[in-house]
Amino acid sequence: MEATLLRFIRHLRHHGLEVSPAESxxxxxxxxxxxxxxxxLLHAGLACSLAKSEEERIxxxxxxxxxxxxxxxxxxxxxxxxxxEGDSPSSSPDDTxxxxxxxxxxxxxxxxxxxxxxxxxxxLRAEVMQxxxxxxxxxxxxxxxxxxxxxxxxxxxxxxxxxxxxxxxxDGSPDDQQQAQWLSRLREARIEAVTExxxxxxxxNNNAKGRSYQEELMRDSSIAAMDSYYRKRLPPxxxxxxxxxxxxxxxxxxxxxxxxxxxxxxxxxxxxYGGVPFHRYFRNTRREKSEIxxxxxxxxxxxxxxxxxxxxxxxxxxVLPNARCFVxxxxxxxxxxxxxxxxxxxxxxxxxxxxxxGGSDYGLALTSFRDQIADRxxxxxxxxxxxxxxxxxGNTGIDALRDIYHRARLVLWFNPESRNRWNxxxxxxxxYQTACHYVAECGSLRKLERLLDDLLNLIR
Amino acid sequence: MNSPRHAINGLIANLAExxxxxxxxxxxxxxxxxxxxxxxxxxxxxxxxxxELANAASAMLKLPLFRLQCYEGLDExxxxxxxxxxxxxxxxxxxxxxxxxxxxxxxxxxxAVERLHNFDDIFYSERFLExxxxxxxxxxxxxxxxxxxxxxKADYEFESLLLEILADFKVTLxxxxxxxxxxxPLVILTSNNTRDLSDALKRRCLxxxxxxxxxxxxxxxxxxxxxxxxxxxxxxxxxxxxxVRELDLKKQPAISETIDWARSLLLLHxxxxxxxxxxxxxxxxxxxxxxxxxxxxxxxxxxxxxxRA
Numbered sequence: 028m029e030a031t032l033l034r035f036i037r038h039l040r041h042h043g044l045e046v047s048p049a050e051s052x053x054x055x056x057x058x059x060x061x062x063x064x065x066x067x068l069l070h071a072g073l074a075c076s077l078a079k080s081e082e083e084r085i086x087x088x089x090x091x092x093x094x095x096x097x098x099x100x101x102x103x104x105x106x107x108x109x110x111x112e113g114d115s116p117s118s119s120p121d122d123t124x125x126x127x128x129x130x131x132x133x134x135x136x137x138x139x140x141x142x143x144x145x146x147x148x149x150x151l152r153a154e155v156m157q158x159x160x161x162x163x164x165x166x167x168x169x170x171x172x173x174x175x176x177x178x179x180x181x182x183x184x185x186x187x188x189x190x191x192x193x194x195x196x197x198d199g200s201p202d203d204q205q206q207a208q209w210l211s212r213l214r215e216a217r218i219e220a221v222t223e224x225x226x227x228x229x230x231x232n233n234n235a236k237g238r239s240y241q242e243e244l245m246r247d248s249s250i251a252a253m254d255s256y257y258r259k260r261l262p263p264x265x266x267x268x269x270x271x272x273x274x275x276x277x278x279x280x281x282x283x284x285x286x287x288x289x290x291x292x293x294x295x296x297x298x299x300y301g302g303v304p305f306h307r308y309f310r311n312t313r314r315e316k317s318e319i320x321x322x323x324x325x326x327x328x329x330x331x332x333x334x335x336x337x338x339x340x341x342x343x344x345x346v347l348p349n350a351r352c353f354v355x356x357x358x359x360x361x362x363x364x365x366x367x368x369x370x371x372x373x374x375x376x377x378x379x380x381x382x383x384x385g386g387s388d389y390g391l392a393l394t395s396f397r398d399q400i401a402d403r404x405x406x407x408x409x410x411x412x413x414x415x416x417x418x419x420x421g422n423t424g425i426d427a428l429r430d431i432y433h434r435a436r437l438v439l440w441f442n443p444e445s446r447n448r449w450n451x452x453x454x455x456x457x458x459y460q461t462a463c464h465y466v467a468e469c470g471s472l473r474k475l476e477r478l479l480d481d482l483l484n485l486i487r
Numbered sequence: 488m489n490s491p492r493h494a495i496n497g498l499i500a501n502l503a504e505x506x507x508x509x510x511x512x513x514x515x516x517x518x519x520x521x522x523x524x525x526x527x528x529x530x531x532x533x534x535x536x537x538x539e540l541a542n543a544a545s546a547m548l549k550l551p552l553f554r555l556q557c558y559e560g561l562d563e564x565x566x567x568x569x570x571x572x573x574x575x576x577x578x579x580x581x582x583x584x585x586x587x588x589x590x591x592x593x594x595x596x597x598x599a600v601e602r603l604h605n606f607d608d609i610f611y612s613e614r615f616l617e618x619x620x621x622x623x624x625x626x627x628x629x630x631x632x633x634x635x636x637x638x639x640k641a642d643y644e645f646e647s648l649l650l651e652i653l654a655d656f657k658v659t660l661x662x663x664x665x666x667x668x669x670x671x672p673l674v675i676l677t678s679n680n681t682r683d684l685s686d687a688l689k690r691r692c693l694x695x696x697x698x699x700x701x702x703x704x705x706x707x708x709x710x711x712x713x714x715x716x717x718x719x720x721x722x723x724x725x726x727x728x729x730x731v732r733e734l735d736l737k738k739q740p741a742i743s744e745t746i747d748w749a750r751s752l753l754l755l756h757x758x759x760x761x762x763x764x765x766x767x768x769x770x771x772x773x774x775x776x777x778x779x780x781x782x783x784x785x786x787x788x789x790x791x792x793x794x795r796a
Contacts, residue, residue: 047690053523060522061491061515068492071515079689081530081680081696270683277643295572298579299610345682 032058034165035094036077041235042090044083050076066095093230148216155220158183164228168236173225180221189214246472250331250443258331261472262338262372268476269342276346276483286310317407317436317486319350322396324414325379326356326387332443332469334375336413337362339479341371346483351400354378355392356385359399387414389455390422397427404434409486412463413441416449416456423455428462437485440466441478494518507536507543508708516695517544526653526674528638528689531697534741536708537677538636540697544673545632553627553672554634555620557641563648567658569617575610611662621652622666630670638688639678646688653691700742702729708742713749723760724749727793728772734785736778748772762790 036051046054053076061072070091078087162179189210196207242264245257253261292308321340323333333354340350352366353359360382365374393412404410410431418424432438440463442449442456449456460466469475498514509517517540520527529537545552555566589606593599609615618626624633638646652658656668676692678684700708706725709716716724728745740748748771757764765786773779782789 045686049690053525053693056523057519060519065492067511068495068515071512072519074512075516075519075527075693075695076525079528079686079692079694084694084696274685298572298576301579301583 028058028063029055035073035090038094038231039077039087039090041232042086044078044086044090046077050079053077148220151213151217152220152224154184155180155217155224159221159224159228164225165232167225167228167232170229170237173229176225177218177221180224181218184217184221186214186217246476249470250335250472261335264472265335265338266342268472269339272476272480272483273343273345275480317349317409318403319347319486320353320396320400320404320408320410320435321350322353322355322359322392322410322412322414324356324387324392324412325354325383326385328417329413329415329443330379330383332441333413334379335472335475336411336441336469337366337375337378338371339475341366343479343483353396353399354382355387355396356382357388357391359392359396361399386419387417388421389414389416389418390424393424393427393431397430401430401434404431406436408435409437409439409482410435411439411441411482412459413443413469415442415444415454416440416459417453418455420453423458425455425458425462428459432462432464438463439478439482441469441475442466443469445470491518501547502543503711505543505546506711507539508704508711509540510700510704513540513695513697516693520673520693523693524656524671526676526692527695528676528678528684528692529695529697530678530680532699532739532741533679534743535697535699536742537697538634541632541634541675541677544675545634548630548632548673550630550632550673551627552632552634553620553624554636556636557638557645559640559642561641561645564619566619566645567621567648568619568660570611571615571617575615578610578615613663613666616660616663622658624672624674625652625656625658625666625668627672628669631672633672633674635674635676637679638676639681639684643685646685650687650691653688699732699739702726705729705742705745709746709749712746713753716749716753717758720752720758720760721749723793724752727760727765727789730785730789730792731772731782734781736773736781737775738773738778740772744772744774760790760794762786765790 032054033051036046036054039046054073057072057076058069061068063069070088073091074084074087078084158180159176161183162176164176164180167173167176193207193210193214196203196210199207241257241260245253245260245264246268250258250261287310289308289310293304293306294302296306296308297304319340321337323337324330325333337352340347340352344350351361351363353361362374362378362382365377368374369377400408400410412428428438440456440459444454444456446468448454456466467474467478469478495511495514495518498518499509499511502509502514502517516527519525529540531537541552541554589602590599593602616622621633624631635649638649653674656671657665659665699705702725705728706721709721709725725745728740728748732739748768751768751771752760752764755764755768766783769779769782773782
């Protein structure tokens with residue numbers, strides 16, 4: 028049963044649960060302690076050792092039901108062949124794609140080639156499962172490999188020989204014809220079973236490889252160029268990236284800074300030496316947390332970027348607790364409350380609905396932004412503006428930004444446009460450069476991630 | 488017959504005796520925690536009985552409960568151990584008086600230092616150790632239940648400090664060395680999920696998520712806690728609370744609020760729910776003015792479905 032449990036754990040990993048080897052060992056002990064006879068008990072036991080958060084628990088429940096419902100029948104067969112799963116044929120997929128010549132299936136003994144009279148559906152499935160294990164179905168990664176693996180499994184089952192036999196019998200006596208009919212029915216059932224097994228395996232593998240490849244791609248490509256299918260997948264990816272960033276920077280806030288000497292502690296700790304202060308102790312000074320002000324352009328050209336940045340900052344709430352979000356087309360409006368009230372994606376939709384649409388007016392935006400935050404700005408404040416700096420030839424609001432620049436610790440401008448398009452047409456980014464500490468290009472998710480990483484290094 | 492199912496059913500019955508109605512999942516996790524000697528990390532919304540489980544477990548196992556309430560700034564001298572400074576001070580004074588005897592007759596400085604080294608020093612020894620909850624739980628003779636409450640409120644450093652205890656049931660004191668547990672305690676950690684706990688901590692624990700209970704279970708919980716409430720009223724109030732939880736509230740009423748509400752209805756000598764009664768006592772169930780504002784317009788519909796059930 029251990030092999031089955033291991034396969035289940037692999038299945039969980041494909042579905043995004045991060046199960047460590049230590050937890051696998053725990054699961055083994057749980058299973059050994061509870062036994063496999065009581066399904067609900069096993070479910071509860073494995074859940075508490077493998078799923079470590081509410082979301083993981085939901086995913087776990089789904090996986091458990093799928094795995095142990097679909098897999099139940101073949102469990103015993105899996106057991107017997109589990110040891111052989113390492114040595115799968117490593118031939119290139121292309122040569123098995125062609126249906127084999129009727130004569131070359133020499134290795135197939137043809138267990139179902141007529142001798143398997145009265146084969147039940149379960150036995151058929153077991154046979155197919157065994158063949159699937161022999162050809163290493165578990166290694167299937169993409170849906171496009173479906174045809175290849177179906178061919179391989181059928182070959183392992185001696186399908187070519189059977190077809191030949193059916194063809195031979197079809198022209199013979201009525202008895203033979205009847206048997207041919209029976210055999211072809213059996214063959215169809217087998218093909219159906221093979222398809223079922225392959226589909227199940229795909230479901231179990233959850234296209235994990237394909238998705239990780241897709242994620243890599245998404246991190247490098249421009250968000251403006253993505254179609255809606257990929258854009259929908261952005262929020263989970265962003266949360267994942269943000270979690271990584273947060274865990275990298277979490278520790279640093281607590282880095283103790285040496286403050287005034289702690290007289291009481293020094294005295295107490297040096298009692299052993301008769302009050303001679305061999306060891307000195309200092310009070311820690313609590314580092315003041317910095318504040319972040321985010322101003323995002325919501326006009327058509329860059330609104331997607333604004334959404335991504337806001338999502339990112341919300342997901343970093345753990346390490347950036349004092350972030351306030353503002354958006355603008357015309358006047359700047361604070362939207363931090365909306366994020367507090369609604370889940371992130373919903374909040375973005377609301378913001379877009381209420382404040383989106385329209386060309387950007389940087390003059391009005393920056394001036395109203397300054398008016399709202401000026402009295403809170405100090406040497407701990409960081410201001411990030413996200414926009415392309417294209418004010419449609421209107422007022423630039425550069426004076427307001429300069430005011431902010433003089434007061435705040437750090438003013439950053441994130442520009443989603445690629446650098447070679449800056450200062451072309453109505454882009455005023457050169458003027459804004461004079462009133463910012465740094466203007467950065469954030470053309471892809473990877474660049475944005477790096478920028479935020481640097482930012483966290485700076486301000487924490 | 489000592490099958491796991493049997494043991495777990497026994498556990499549920501024993502917990503029920505302590506007034507704690509456990510679901511299968513809770514009992515299974517508790518059973519496994521004792522079998523595998525693993526800590527349990529309990530998460531869930533406030534008021535679903537996370538802390539209560541530790542109390543019930545300690546009463547059931549007849550083991551002392553050591554409770555450590557976490558907060559920001561909690562450190563090892565409050566959680567793990569401290570030195571008895573005043574006693575150490577006295578010891579130093581005693582030592583000073585004896586110093587003459589010890590060093591008496593030493594011819595050279597070298598031999599005096601030699602004698603000093605041979606002298607048995609107990610300044611840093613278990614005798615001067617002031618155990619705090621964590622160490623107390625480890626040193627307890629018959630075993631113990633250790634409740635580390637609201638671990639999410641503590642700092643990250645404290646989480647790291649816990650790892651050694653959670654994994655090996657050992658603590659290392661720099662001045663003395665490593666102290667092991669006399670009897671491995673049952674450790675229960677609770678978290679309200681105000682922040683993500685580190686993976687290292689989660690990996691070492693069995694994870695138990697306690698959600699709001701289903702109506703039938705909650706009804707049994709109320710019955711066990713407030714047995715005087717008539718059956719009809721109990722069913723109605725539980726149905727009502729379940730209706731309220733469907734709404735978008737700032738703070739959903741938890742089991743503890745349901746129980747409080749049942750108690751207050753009992754004081755008001757109610758036999759069934761009616762509109763006036765609910766309006767008057769809604770503030771027991773809901774803790775925010777805004778929430779009451781949300782629920783008030785829905786009262787008629789909620790009451791209708793609750794009294795029909």
